[in-house]
Each structure stands twice: as structure tokens, then as C-alpha cells.
Amino acid sequence: MAFDSFSAFIAMEGHGPYVWACYSVFAVLLVGLMIWSSRHHQAVMASCKRRYQQQESSTSARPKQAATFARVEVSQE
Amino acid sequence: MNADRRPALKPVSESVGPIAAMAAVFARDVRVAFRQRQDLLNPLLFFIMVVTLFPLGVSPEVAFLKQSGAGILWVAALLSVLLSLDHLFRHDFDDGTLEQLVLQPQPLFLLVLAKTAAHWVLTGLPLVLLAPVLGVMVHLDGNSIAILCLTLLIGTPVLSMIGAIGAALTLGLRSAGVLLSLLIIPLYIPVLIFGTGTVAAAAEGAPVGGYLALMGAFLVLAVTLSPFASAAALRISLSNS
Amino acid sequence: MWQFFHKLGSPKWFFGIATRFMPWLLAIGIILLLAGLVWGLAFAPKDYLQGNSYRIIFIHVPTAFLAQSIYIMMASAAIVTLVWRMKLADVFVKAVAPVGLVFTFLSLFTGAVWGKPTWGTWWVWDARLTSMLILLFLYGGTIALDRAINDEKSAARAVAVLVLVGVVNIPIIKYSVEWWNTLHQPATFKLTEKPSMPVEMWVPLLLSVLGLYLLFGWLACLRMKTEIVMREQKTRWVRELVMAGRG
Numbered sequence: 001m002a003f004d005s006f007s008a009f010i011a012m013e014g015h016g017p018y019v020w021a022c023y024s025v026f027a028v029l030l031v032g033l034m035i036w037s038s039r040h041h042q043a044v045m046a047s048c049k050r051r052y053q054q055q056e057s058s059t060s061a062r063p064k065q066a067a068t069f070a071r072v073e074v075s076q077e
Numbered sequence: 078m079n080a081d082r083r084p085a086l087k088p089v090s091e092s093v094g095p096i097a098a099m100a101a102v103f104a105r106d107v108r109v110a111f112r113q114r115q116d117l118l119n120p121l122l123f124f125i126m127v128v129t130l131f132p133l134g135v136s137p138e139v140a141f142l143k144q145s146g147a148g149i150l151w152v153a154a155l156l157s158v159l160l161s162l163d164h165l166f167r168h169d170f171d172d173g174t175l176e177q178l179v180l181q182p183q184p185l186f187l188l189v190l191a192k193t194a195a196h197w198v199l200t201g202l203p204l205v206l207l208a209p210v211l212g213v214m215v216h217l218d219g220n221s222i223a224i225l226c227l228t229l230l231i232g233t234p235v236l237s238m239i240g241a242i243g244a245a246l247t248l249g250l251r252s253a254g255v256l257l258s259l260l261i262i263p264l265y266i267p268v269l270i271f272g273t274g275t276v277a278a279a280a281e282g283a284p285v286g287g288y289l290a291l292m293g294a295f296l297v298l299a300v301t302l303s304p305f306a307s308a309a310a311l312r313i314s315l316s317n318s
Numbered sequence: 319m320w321q322f323f324h325k326l327g328s329p330k331w332f333f334g335i336a337t338r339f340m341p342w343l344l345a346i347g348i349i350l351l352l353a354g355l356v357w358g359l360a361f362a363p364k365d366y367l368q369g370n371s372y373r374i375i376f377i378h379v380p381t382a383f384l385a386q387s388i389y390i391m392m393a394s395a396a397i398v399t400l401v402w403r404m405k406l407a408d409v410f411v412k413a414v415a416p417v418g419l420v421f422t423f424l425s426l427f428t429g430a431v432w433g434k435p436t437w438g439t440w441w442v443w444d445a446r447l448t449s450m451l452i453l454l455f456l457y458g459g460t461i462a463l464d465r466a467i468n469d470e471k472s473a474a475r476a477v478a479v480l481v482l483v484g485v486v487n488i489p490i491i492k493y494s495v496e497w498w499n500t501l502h503q504p505a506t507f508k509l510t511e512k513p514s515m516p517v518e519m520w521v522p523l524l525l526s527v528l529g530l531y532l533l534f535g536w537l538a539c540l541r542m543k544t545e546i547v548m549r550e551q552k553t554r555w556v557r558e559l560v561m562a563g564r565g
Contacts, residue, residue: 002363009360012370018435019373022428023355026377030533033420037537041544048551048560242483246476250466259462260480263455264487267494274498295490302486309400310479317472 098183099191106195109168116164120157120200121207127153128211139216146215147225147276153211154204154229155236155265161200162240162261163254165192166311170248179315186304189311193241193304194234201233224279228272231292238299239264245310249317268295327404329546330555336539337564343536351529357522365519371435374428376523380530382425382446385453388418388534392460393485396478406542408474409549411481412464413541417534419457426450445499449492456484470549 003009012019093101110117131149132142142149169175178188208229212222243261247253275288358376365372392414398407429447430440441447460477467473550556 002361012373013364015369015371015373015435018371018431019359022374022377022431023359025427026381026424029420029424033417034533034537037540037544041540041547044544044547045560048547048556049563051551052557052561239483242479246463246480247466252466256462256466259455260459263452263459263491264483266452267487267490270494270498303483306479306483310476313472313475313479317467317469317476 093183095183095187098181099187102178102188102191103195106192107199110195110199116161117199117203120161121203123160124153124157124204124207125211127156128215132215142215143217146212146217147221147280148273149215150208150211150225151229151232151269151272154208154233155269157204158200158233158236158240159258159261159265161196162237162244162257165196165241165244166248167244167253170314175311176315179312184308185311186308189241189245189307190300190304193237193307196241197234197237201229201237204233205229218280221276221280224285225276227289228275228292231289231296232268232272235268235292235295235299236265238303239268241307242303242310245307245314248311248314268292271295327402327406329405329409329550332406333543333546333559336543340536340539343532343539347529347532347536349529350525351533354522354524354526354529358519358526362518362522363516368436371432374432375519376526378425378428378432379523380527381421381428382450383527384530384534385418385422385425385450388414388421389453389456389481389485389488392418392481396481396485399474399478400482405549408470408478409542409545410538411460411477412474413545414538415457415460415464415477417537417541419454419461421534422450422454422457426454443499445492445496448499449495452491452495453488456488460484 010016010020128149131145135141166175169178179185181188205226208226209222212225217225240257240261243257243264246260247257250256271288271292275285275292278288279285355376359373362373364370392411395407395410398404399411426447429450433442433444433447434440460480463480464473464477467476547556547560
């Protein structure tokens with residue numbers, strides 16, 4: 001341990017504000033980016049799911065209309 | 078503008094060599110520019126006005142102007158080249174000439190090189206010729222003015238070459254002008270640094286041959302590499318629209 | 319070899335691999351980063367010249383390092399986009415550019431705050447800070463261009479050209495900024511260059527670099543997965559995947 005007490009650790013001999021400002025901005029931006037990205041991912045997945053379910057319910061409600069030409073994109077599998 | 082005032086690109090047959098095709102593109106661009114003289118004049122006026130802003134906005138003192146005159150002139154030249162870049166491909170893009178150019182049998186990068194060279198002759202070269210007058214107005218001494226003109230002479234073609242890439246990438250986009258500046262200004266920084274740095278070194282009496290050689294190296298690099306990037310960017314932009 | 323290469327280009331294959339590796343990346347990344355930072359903050363000895371303010375190094379250097387290597391990675395992906403037209407390479411460039419922007423900003427911010435106790439001012443036109451600022455502009459340009467072009471494919475290829483032009487320019491920019499710096503302020507006090515760094519300082523630094531690298535890997539996988547789902551909505555495998563609630 002490089003410091004004698006917890007208050008010395010916070011103060012860092014006068015450099016505390018600079019060090020802690022850097023670390024907090026770093027933590028906020030990094031964690032924020034991670035949370036934002038994962039929430040965005042979930043939102044995209046949820047909206048896709050909703051769209052698929054709508055498509056399914058609309059096709060099952062009118063079973064006669066099965067012969068539509070749905071455009072299927074071929075993926076690079 | 079009148080459509081009939083813009084000469085069409087002369088059909089270039091398969092037998093014409095790339096050099097002849099480049100000459101045809103170059104001559105046509107110069108001719109078009111001289112029919113729309115306002116486009117030629119605007120960057121020059123802009124250049125003069127930006128230089129005028131500094132004594133008015135910062136300080137008209139001789140000491141300040143002597144020290145920062147080279148930087149002011151360089152920044153103003155850089156901005157006016159940037160301003161003129163929007164026209165490099167836009168008119169040809171709007172009236173379909175550019176698509177014709179892409180379809181020519183000659184390699185596209187050579188034709189782009191010719192177009193960019195025409196752009197430099199029409200905007201960069203006049204700036205270089207105007208620079209001594211403005212240099213006197215900001216109290217630069219004779220030696221500094223000579224070096225400044227030399228750096229501008231080597232540097233402005235680099236600006237046109239790099240700018241052509243940005244102009245090709247932003248072709249046909251909304252608010253292309255601002256976007257073009259965002260993309261291109263970071264790439265202009267080395268030229269600006271060496272352009273003004275060489276003048277500063279000359280003012281202190283240091284030998285500048287090495288710096289000029291380095292700027293020459295930038296020029297060679299830009300002339301050899303940027304036409305390929307511009308040609309690739311043009312193809313992408315044309316396939317987009 | 320070629321089969322592997324083709325597999326690598328397949329979004330479906332990537333999606334599966336990414337889903338499998340992401341928890342590991344996240345867990346190990348967090349552990350390493352926390353270990354490095356706690357060690358650096360509380361246990362590493364203080365620097366005899368700069369005192370405790372040097373502890374900013376444990377986030378300044380990792381973010382700066384990541385910011386630069388992300389741009390290099392984007393350039394490699396740009397070559398793949400232009401030469402082989404591989405979908406995953408476009409997805410990578412698009413997903414990763416904002417992360418690079420954030421890391422570049424962080425390294426600039428920490429550099430500026432570090433400058434206050436060390437140099438006495440928030441901002442010094444020092445060679446490293448200035449070239450980082452230019453890197454920030456380059457990232458901003460790629461993101462702006464990507465947003466401006468509506469068509470996905472041309473956006474990816476245009477961004478690839480821009481990133482390649484940028485990566486050719488980066489060494490030139492670095493060199494010229496360093497030259498400019500010596501011209502204007504000779505012999506500045508360098509932030510991070512020390513004749514020798516004691517082990518207690520560079521081990522935590524190494525840990526935090528590795529940890530941040532792994533977290534970047536996690537972020538890249540996650541953002542690429544989002545982008546893939548958006549692009550491949552109409553394919554059957556994405557449909558099955560979304561309906562099953564996996565990923």
C-alpha cells in the first residue's frame with residue numbers, strides 16, 4: 001500500500017482532484033458505452049422480434065394468401 | 078447556367094492514347110472555367126478577404142504581422158482551396174459528364190489526375206501569383222515572400238490532390254461542403270506545418286533546402302497515390318446515386 | 319485456409335463465435351482492468367518527479383494505445399472491404415469507429431488533466447496531444463461520412479477509402495507534428511518517457527492495457543452483432559435466432 005490512510009489515498013497529496021476526475025470520467029464513459037451498446041442491441045433484437053410476430057400473425061390470419069412472393073435475401077453463409 | 082455554354086466532352090475513341098485523353102480533359106476543364114469566370118474569381122476574393130480579417134481582428138502591428146504573416150497566408154490559401162473543391166466534380170456530376178468520364182477506355186485515375194491538375198492551374202496557381210502582393214501587405218520581407226511563394230507553389234498541388242479525394246467521396250451528398258472540410262482538414266495539416274515552418278526557418282536564417290525537398294516528397298507522394306484513391310471514390314459515389 | 323477465410327466472412331458463423339466468447343472477454347477484461355487500476359492507484363509507488371498525478375498513466379496510456387490500434391485495425395478491415403468485399407469487415411469498421419472516438423477523447427481528456435499539475439496548464443500544444451487531437455478529427459470524419467451516405471454498401475466502401483487515406487497520412491502527421499513541436503518549443507518535459515520504469519509501475523500498466531483490450535473486444539463483438547442483426551433482418555437464420563431469443 002502506497003498510502004498511510006484512506007484519507008491520504010483520497011487526497012493523493014493534493015493531486016487527488018486530477019486523478020479522481022480522470023478515473024471517474026473514464027469509468028463513466030467506458031461503462032456508459034458498454035451499457036448503451038448492450039441496451040441498443042437488446043432494443044434492436046426486440047424490435048425485430050415484434051416485426052416478425054406481426055408478420056406471422058398477419059399471415060396466419062389470412063391463410064389463403066399463402067402464395068405471396070416474399071422477398072428473401074440470401075445471406076453469405 | 079445555359080447548357081449550351083458548357084462544351085461537351087469530346088468523344089474519345091479507343092485509339093486515343095491516355096496522354097491525349099488527359100490533355101483533352103485538361104483543356105476542356107480550363108475552357109469551362111474560363112466561360113464561368115466568377116467561379117475562378119471567388120476563391121481569390123475569398124483569399125484576400127480572409128487575409129484582411131487578421132489585421133482587423135487581431136492586430137495591425139508590424140511586429141505581429143511580420144511574425145504570423147506566413148501562417149495567415151497559408152491558412153487563407155488552404156481555406157480558399159477547400160472552398161473551391163466543391164466545384165471540382167460537382168458540375169460534371171450534375172450534367173452526367175462524369176459518368177462519361179468513368180466509361181472512357183483510358184484509366185480513370187489518369188483522367189482524374191488531369192482534372193485535378195486543371196483545378197490546381199485554375200485555383201492554386203492564381204493564389205501563388207497573388208501571394209506576393211498580400212505578403213507585402215502583411216510586411217513580410219523579400220526573402221520570406223520568395224520562400225513563401227515557393228512553398229505555396231509546391232504545397233497547393235498537394236492540397237488539390239488530397240482535396241480531390243474528399244470531393245469525390247462527398248459527391249452528391251447533402252451538405253457536402255461542410256462534410257468535405259471535416260474529412261480533408263486533418264489531412265492538410267502536414268502540408269500546412271511544413272509550408273509555414275519552412276518560411277519560419279528561412280526567417281531565422283536556417284537552410285531550407287531540406288524542408289523544400291520534404292515538401293517535394295509530399296507532392297510526389299500525393300501525385301502518385303491520390304489519383305487512385307480519387308478514382309476509387311468516384312466509382313463508389315457514382316454507383317451510389 | 320481459404321475455407322477458414324470464407325467462414326470468417328460469414329456473419330452467421332461470426333455471430334455464433336462471438337456469442338460464445340463474449341462472456342469470457344467481459345469477465346477476464348473486467349478482472350484485469352480492475353486489478354491493474356487498483357494496483358496502480360493504491361499500491362504502486364509514487365513517482366519521485368511528478369508525485370501522485372502520474373497515476374493517471376494507468377488510464378491515459380491504455381486509452382491512447384487502444385485509440386491508435388483501433389484505427390490500424392479499421393484500416394486493415396478497410397483493405398478487406400475493398401479487395402474481397404467481405405461483409406464482416408464493413409460491419410467491423412462501422413461498429414468500432416465510435417468506440418475509437420470515445421477512447422481518443424478519453425486519452426485527450428486524461429492527458430489534459432494530467433498536464434495541469436505537471437505543466438501548470440490544461441492544454442499544451444505538445445506533439446502527442448496534438449497528434450491525438452488530429453486522430454480525433456479523423457475518427458469524426460469517418461463517422462460523419464458513414465452517417466451521410468444512405469446506401470449501406472457505398473457507405474462502407476467510401477469509409478474504407480477514407481480510412482486508408484487516413485492511415486497513409488498518420489505517420490506523416492505524426493512526423494510533421496513532432497518536427498513542428500521541436501521548432502516551437504525545444505526540450506519539453508515528456509509525460510511518459512522515463513529512462514526506466516520500475517516493475518511495480520509497468521506491471522499494472524500492462525494489466526490495464528490488456529484488460530481494456532479485452533473489453534474493447536467485447537464491445538466490438540456486441541456492436542457488430544447489433545449491426546449484423548439490423549443488416550440481415552430478412553434472412554432466415556436471423557429470424558430463427560431472434561425468435562428463439564438467443565444472442
